[in-house]
Amino acid sequence: MRQRRLRPPFRAAGFTPRGAFATAHHNPNRHARSKPCPKLSHPLPNPSAPLRALCDLCDLCVHLPLPALPSPVPSPRFTFLGTGTSSGIPVIACDCPTCTSDDPRDARLRTGAALEWTDPDGKPRALLIDATPDLRAQVLRHNLRRCDAILFTHNHVDHTFGLDEVRRFNAVMQAPIDIYADAHTLDSLRRVYRHVFEPEKNANASFVARLIPNQAHPARPFHLHGLRFTPIPLLHGRLPVLGWRIEQAPGTSPNPSGDDLFPLAYCTDVSGIPPEAWPLLDGVQTLALGALRFRHHPTHFTLNQALEAAGRIGARQTWFVHMSHEVRHAEVDPTLPEGVRLAYDGLILGPS
Ligand SMILES: [Zn+2]
Numbered sequence: 001m002r003q004r005r006l007r008p009p010f011r012a013a014g015f016t017p018r019g020a021f022a023t024a025h026h027n028p029n030r031h032a033r034s035k036p037c038p039k040l041s042h043p044l045p046n047p048s049a050p051l052r053a054l055c056d057l058c059d060l061c062v063h064l065p066l067p068a069l070p071s072p073v074p075s076p077r078f079t080f081l082g083t084g085t086s087s088g089i090p091v092i093a094c095d096c097p098t099c100t101s102d103d104p105r106d107a108r109l110r111t112g113a114a115l116e117w118t119d120p121d122g123k124p125r126a127l128l129i130d131a132t133p134d135l136r137a138q139v140l141r142h143n144l145r146r147c148d149a150i151l152f153t154h155n156h157v158d159h160t161f162g163l164d165e166v167r168r169f170n171a172v173m174q175a176p177i178d179i180y181a182d183a184h185t186l187d188s189l190r191r192v193y194r195h196v197f198e199p200e201k202n203a204n205a206s207f208v209a210r211l212i213p214n215q216a217h218p219a220r221p222f223h224l225h226g227l228r229f230t231p232i233p234l235l236h237g238r239l240p241v242l243g244w245r246i247e248q249a250p251g252t253s254p255n256p257s258g259d260d261l262f263p264l265a266y267c268t269d270v271s272g273i274p275p276e277a278w279p280l281l282d283g284v285q286t287l288a289l290g291a292l293r294f295r296h297h298p299t300h301f302t303l304n305q306a307l308e309a310a311g312r313i314g315a316r317q318t319w320f321v322h323m324s325h326e327v328r329h330a331e332v333d334p335t336l337p338e339g340v341r342l343a344y345d346g347l348i349l350g351p352s
């Protein structure tokens with residue numbers, strides 16, 4: 001038998017490849033062969049495989065305790081996890097005033113958000129909007145401990161390349177995660193994350209995210225844990241993308257109501273709002289809207305274009321996201337009209 005290096009808990013228990021069958025069931029850290037791993041819900045390997053193969057599926061199985069249950073957060077709570085354009089700010093190798101700024105509001109991770117709320121049964125829920133390449137840092141910064149769903153806006157790298165990180169949520173929740181995206185984005189995710197969507201083709205059984213793909217259709221709402229989500233058709237240059245309208249599901253008793261937050265519309269990476277989208281933006285209280293920079297861009301609203309759209313939507317509060325390094329927070333934010341602000345990383349909306 002080929003010798004391989006064993007992880008510390010196995011060594012501590014005297015667990016060696018030669019003695020695997022003899023000692024494994026005496027190890028209190030080890031889950032029984034006949035049961036799924038209690039800490040990760042990965043499928044059981046081939047039943048005839050050696051016992052140690054169970055924990056070869058993941059690095060975390062016997063090492064990490066399950067985290068404490070999330071403590072209640074004020075609900076609903078909307079967090080801007082990142083507010084920067086695709087490069088992130090500071091931009092690599094740039095010495096401009098924004099990239100060298102001491103103002104923490106000028107440091108922008110890639111644009112994404114989290115919504116935490118309490119469902120009608122009193123259970124804490126959380127979802128992500130997009131999975132940015134900075135997702136791991138964003139989740140750790142905000143101590144997010146669960147993810148019930150991910151809403152995708154579109155397939156671009158700055159909105160999808162953190163998806164691998166959510167496997168840890170699978171582990172701590174012992175459940176798969178529903179993802180919602182349009183057909184084009186789902187196709188792209190299946191191609192890029194083939195190891196996740198077709199795990200049977202991986203050379204080794206691996207610890208990969210467990211995701212349930214759901215196709216989202218513009219203007220066709222669905223309900224999830226007491227909230228209603230409506231995909232909004234938007235244009236990002238020539239690419240159709242989705243914004244998301246989020247509000248209390250009709251007939252549910254809110255906990256608490258979220259009246260000051262909902263309806264909330266999240267519309268990043270947008271350069272055009274087609275006629276059929278306007279009714280879906282009706283009555284929005286909170287608007288997150290992409291506003292890249294001052295100069296024209298073929299696939300993003302400029303600040304002026306975003307201001308024009310924000311004025312027409314008329315939300316009580318509008319927060320710009322996806323800014324480039326041409327937008328320095330302290331210079332630009334005070335010049336915006338009442339009710340419109342630049343968002344910044346870590347900004348939290350909702351009851352305090
Ligand atoms: Zn983007």
Ligand SMILES: [Zn+2]
Pocket residue numbers: 090091094095096097098099100325
């Ligand atoms: Zn710069």
Ligand SMILES: [Zn+2]
Pocket residue numbers: 154156236269
């Ligand atoms: Zn984009």
